[in-house]
Amino acid sequence: MTLKPLGDRVLVKPAPKEEKTATGLLISSGAQEKPQRGEVVAVGEGKRDQDGNRIPLDVQKGDQVYYGKFGGNEVKIDGEDYLLLRADDIYAIISE
Numbered sequence: 001m002t003l004k005p006l007g008d009r010v011l012v013k014p015a016p017k018e019e020k021t022a023t024g025l026l027i028s029s030g031a032q033e034k035p036q037r038g039e040v041v042a043v044g045e046g047k048r049d050q051d052g053n054r055i056p057l058d059v060q061k062g063d064q065v066y067y068g069k070f071g072g073n074e075v076k077i078d079g080e081d082y083l084l085l086r087a088d089d090i091y092a093i094i095s096e
């Protein structure tokens with residue numbers, strides 16, 4: 001199955017949850033925090049302005065991003081978890 005986001009929506013594959021602390025201690029599954037980092041898998045065409053022109057999104061497929069902890073909707077595609085976010089829920093693009 002494929003999913004094409006509409007408008008200013010972005011499909012993100014969340015990074016795996018942290019299972020260990022920086023010092024090497026294991027974190028129980030109930031105490032693991034929801035990831036706030038992931039990879040952009042697909043993007044919509046962007047919002048329309050008042051004149052009907054498309055405003056392109058700041059992110060592209062393949063970008064590593066930070067997003068809001070409680071933003072978006074979780075979706076499952078072919079058994080894998082993804083997050084469908086508005087572009088405004090993405091706070092930053094990560095560049096190494």
